[in-house]
Amino acid sequence: MIEVDVEHPVGRVTLAGSFASEGRLTALFGRSGAGKTSLVNIIAGLTRPRRGRVVVDGAVLVDTAAGVFVPAHRRRVGYVFQEGRLFPHLSVAGNLAYGAWFTPRRERRAAREEIIALLGLERLLAARPHELSGGERQRVAVGRALMASPRLLLMDEPLASLDDERKREILPYIERLRDEVGVPIVLVSHSVGEVARLAATVVLIAEGRILAAGPPAEVLGHVDRTTADVGPTAVVEATVAAIEPDGLARLETAAGPLLMPADGLVAGQRIRIAIDAADVMVADRVPAGLSALNVLPATIAAIDPPKGAAQTVRLDCSGVAVAARITRRSVAALGLAPGKPVQAVIKGVALFRGRG
Amino acid sequence: MTLTPEEWTAILLSLKVAGVATLASLPVGILVAHVLARREFPGKALLDGVVHLPLILPPVVTGYLLLLTFGRKAPVGAFLADHLGLVFSFRWTGAALAAAVMGFPLMVRAMRLSFEAVDARLEAAAGTLGAPPAAVFASVTLPLALPGILAGTVLGFAKSMGEFGATITFVSNIPGETQTLPTAIYSLLQTPGGEAGAATLTLIAIAIAFAALVASEMLARRARRQIGRR
Numbered sequence: 001m002i003e004v005d006v007e008h009p010v011g012r013v014t015l016a017g018s019f020a021s022e023g024r025l026t027a028l029f030g031r032s033g034a035g036k037t038s039l040v041n042i043i044a045g046l047t048r049p050r051r052g053r054v055v056v057d058g059a060v061l062v063d064t065a066a067g068v069f070v071p072a073h074r075r076r077v078g079y080v081f082q083e084g085r086l087f088p089h090l091s092v093a094g095n096l097a098y099g100a101w102f103t104p105r106r107e108r109r110a111a112r113e114e115i116i117a118l119l120g121l122e123r124l125l126a127a128r129p130h131e132l133s134g135g136e137r138q139r140v141a142v143g144r145a146l147m148a149s150p151r152l153l154l155m156d157e158p159l160a161s162l163d164d165e166r167k168r169e170i171l172p173y174i175e176r177l178r179d180e181v182g183v184p185i186v187l188v189s190h191s192v193g194e195v196a197r198l199a200a201t202v203v204l205i206a207e208g209r210i211l212a213a214g215p216p217a218e219v220l221g222h223v224d225r226t227t228a229d230v231g232p233t234a235v236v237e238a239t240v241a242a243i244e245p246d247g248l249a250r251l252e253t254a255a256g257p258l259l260m261p262a263d264g265l266v267a268g269q270r271i272r273i274a275i276d277a278a279d280v281m282v283a284d285r286v287p288a289g290l291s292a293l294n295v296l297p298a299t300i301a302a303i304d305p306p307k308g309a310a311q312t313v314r315l316d317c318s319g320v321a322v323a324a325r326i327t328r329r330s331v332a333a334l335g336l337a338p339g340k341p342v343q344a345v346i347k348g349v350a351l352f353r354g355r356g
Numbered sequence: 357m358t359l360t361p362e363e364w365t366a367i368l369l370s371l372k373v374a375g376v377a378t379l380a381s382l383p384v385g386i387l388v389a390h391v392l393a394r395r396e397f398p399g400k401a402l403l404d405g406v407v408h409l410p411l412i413l414p415p416v417v418t419g420y421l422l423l424l425t426f427g428r429k430a431p432v433g434a435f436l437a438d439h440l441g442l443v444f445s446f447r448w449t450g451a452a453l454a455a456a457v458m459g460f461p462l463m464v465r466a467m468r469l470s471f472e473a474v475d476a477r478l479e480a481a482a483g484t485l486g487a488p489p490a491a492v493f494a495s496v497t498l499p500l501a502l503p504g505i506l507a508g509t510v511l512g513f514a515k516s517m518g519e520f521g522a523t524i525t526f527v528s529n530i531p532g533e534t535q536t537l538p539t540a541i542y543s544l545l546q547t548p549g550g551e552a553g554a555a556t557l558t559l560i561a562i563a564i565a566f567a568a569l570v571a572s573e574m575l576a577r578r579a580r581r582q583i584g585r586r
Contacts, residue, residue, distance in 0.1 A: 044484055045483075045484075046480050046483070046484070071483075072480070072483040072484050073483045073484070073485075073486050073487055073488050073489075073492075074486075075484075076486065077484065078484065078485075079481065079484040081477070081481060083477075085475075085477055085478055085480075085481040087478060087481075087482070087496060088478075088500070088583045089496075089499045089500060089582050089583040098482070098485050098487075098495075099485035099486055101486075101487075102485060102486030102487050102488070102491065103486055144485065145484075145485070148485045148486050
């Protein structure tokens with residue numbers, strides 16, 4: 001359980017707001033410069049907030065009203081930095097061992113061999129940080145943080161400095177971390193695909209304000225371009241049913257079957273995908289002669305008030321909320337209204353899980 | 357090349373004076389350099405100025421100030437002599453003190469630069485791994501600043517070996533007690549027929565300085581390799 005309630009000036013804006021999360025992986029989501037890293041630095045103890053309270057699993061780490069500020073080295077909050085920050089004068093093994101030296105004996109829960117196996121570090125132990133690739137460096141940084149037996153693991157855009165190939169390499173490790181290691185994670189990300197795929201709770205931050213916190217489908221379904229780099233985004237649970245010979249993966253979802261580029265997916269895998277409202281069209285009948293592969297029957301649940309020429313239509317695809325961002329003119333021309341049965345047309349590429 | 361016993365004495369005394377001066381000022385130098393590199397506090401400019409003063413003052417003035425402070429009858433000098441039995445005036449210890457004071461600014465400058473070059477984000481990372489500040493300093497800051505610390509040490513040592521003005525003012529030029537290489541060369545040049553001895557000592561001074569430089573360069577290179585820079 002993480003509870004954060006802070007107010008702290010960051011550059012020209014003031015970081016302010018509160019959230020509580022019970023989830024195994026909490027994602028702080030927002031565009032760059034929104035204050036995500038500042039918030040993580042406050043949780044880690046690298047920044048002392050002007051006002052606020054931070055509680056992790058019942059331990060009060062910051063309470064400015066009570067004059068409590070636990071210094072970073074006594075918090076036992078692990079931190080994986082964007083740039084790794086491995087110690088250049090130590091080998092990988094030395095970096096991994098570092099945190100354990102300072103962990104009180106009775107608090108040492110980290111199992112070295114398991115962490116090394118989980119992150120695939122066996123062959124890297126003797127290497128020096130400058131000899132590692134970007135992806136390897138981040139894996140070592142994660143291992144180093146875990147070896148200190150943290151009660152909470154902070155990850156500040158651990159994938160941001162990596163190319164798509166490396167991201168694909170690391171993502172499964174983070175998923176295993178979330179599912180197999182009993183340490184709650186707070187992950188900073190500006191990638192809606194990452195957040196949709198990994199998070200149990202999403203905290204939306206824009207210009208220093210904590211605007212919302214809750215399940216991904218709920219929070220991401222109501223973001224828009226004034227607060228994030230994406231429009232309203234549907235988050236859909238899916239199971240990979242099969243990989244087709246032409247490189248597409250067939251997904252089973254509650255909303256119906258979907259196709260997307262397979263890109264390393266394997267049959268049987270359970271994933272979460274993100275669908276940006278801008279990539280969803282609405283048709284009043286099943287369209288013919290269309291390049292988009294995915295057409296799902298839907299009912300209009302609601303229509304948001306128009307913003308300029310655009311309007312967000314909320315669709316119910318067999319119980320799954322999907323938003324479509326279309327023009328006011330189309331809403332009028334198709335006579336769209338709540339309750340009306342329609343077809344949701346989703347461009348295949350829009351399902352790409354690593355998107356954004 | 358033969359050396360007279362007096363010349364041998366001067367060389368060994370010089371090494372002892374410079375060695376003691378360097379070793380004694382090393383911890384203080386590291387502390388001051390780190391404070392100047394990483395801390396903000398009122399009076400920082402003053403500390404910076406005092407540290408650098410021996411570099412810009414005429415050495416004779418520094419020597420005279422040492423005499424006024426650490427002389428047998430001066431307040432600090434008398435206190436140290438009475439309570440710790442530590443006498444500086446006209447002793448080799450005074451030569452070491454003068455050498456330390458004169459070498460200090462050079463030592464601190466090099467160390468400060470290397471502390472400033474240490475990535476403070478690595479120190480923050482060490483903190484999040486549970487390392488208290490003193491451990492962060494010993495396990496991250498110091499090893500990463502090592503090349504500069506070695507360079508500063510050698511600079512301080514070289515300066516100590518060559519110190520003349522403050523030494524001769526503070527503790528005079530007593531063979532066997534305060535006569536170091538430079539003051540011995542000076543004395544030989546004042547003596548008729550002393551040129552040959554002066555030349556020999558000059559060559560030795562050059563050799564010692566050069567050896568120190570090479571040794572520090574080798575150590576610094578090894579340290580840089582350790583931290584993965586080249």
